[in-house]
């Protein structure tokens with residue numbers, strides 16, 4: 001049995017689907033099974049991993065766990081102690097590239113360093129997936145693209161190698177199933193570096209619509225995110241890292257290709273897979 005924490009997230013859902021397809025027994029943790037829309041065949045575990053003791057059930061024979069730092073929050077040590085007590089032998093952590101290539105505010109890198117340290121201290125075997133930015137972050141642009149075809153943002157030249165969530169999921173599945181990945185930290189990125197204008201152009205190609213990136217001042221972006229009700233951390237995280245990636249691009253590695261034996265998926269492939277999110281609804285619908 002393999003357990004997925006954050007099973008309703010962009011990576012978690014892919015991991016659940018891949019494991020089921022491979023015939024594995026999967027326990028998927030969610031706070032709200034009624035809304036989770038998890039696939040048939042999965043063992044749904046109701047619980048909040050961010051609350052100490054918040055997991056209602058540890059299915060027998062749970063061997064390895066995919067750990068989502070956001071979902072487990074500050075309860076990681078508690079969660080890992082329970083996992084170990086229930087026989088879990090391996091933990092695969094969705095960590096971040098910023099751990100070894102710092103960008104943005106230091107406190108965000110420190111959060112990932114802290115969770116990695118907590119996992120190391122737990123005594124359970126670990127694999128760290130230090131992920132570059134997810135291509136799925138571009139979904140934040142979807143409302144603007146649908147409404148106007150123009151993305152308003154700061155730091156147009158900020159460049160990263162965004163990751164398709166399927167690549168993260170395929171690597172996670174290997175690490176969950178194969179003990180040979182224990183003790184390894186993998187720096188995962190997409191296949192090449194793209195700045196923000198490139199990303200908008202590639203989404204435009206996928207939906208066959210000319211899109212534009214319009215530069216606005218960072219403070220304007222901050223105010224508009226806060227006005228949408230997002231917590232202070234969101235603009236801090238976003239603008240801090242973009243400012244640094246405008247000075248020097250984020251890393252690009254061939255780790256996905258080395259681990260999966262095929263090239264990492266491109267941002268254009270991700271945009272094709274997610275095109276419906278960027279398409280304006282047809283008139284009258």
Ligand SMILES: NC(=O)c1ccc[n+]([C@@H]2O[C@H](COP(=O)([O-])OP(=O)(O)OC[C@H]3O[C@@H](n4cnc5c(N)ncnc54)[C@H](OP(=O)(O)O)[C@@H]3O)[C@@H](O)[C@H]2O)c1
Nearest residue numbers: 006008009010011012030031050069070071094096133134
């Ligand atoms: N986005 C990036 O560029 C990036 C880069 C590197 C690393 N990461 C890390 O990768 C993970 C993101 O993965 P993802 O996008 O697949 O998932 P996600 O959207 O962060 O969350 C997945 C699920 O976790 C549960 N969850 C979220 N917040 C929670 C909270 N405060 N308390 C309890 N449960 C919570 C929710 O499930 P239920 O509602 O079903 O319970 C949610 O659907 C995060 O830990 C992030 O820090 C992200």
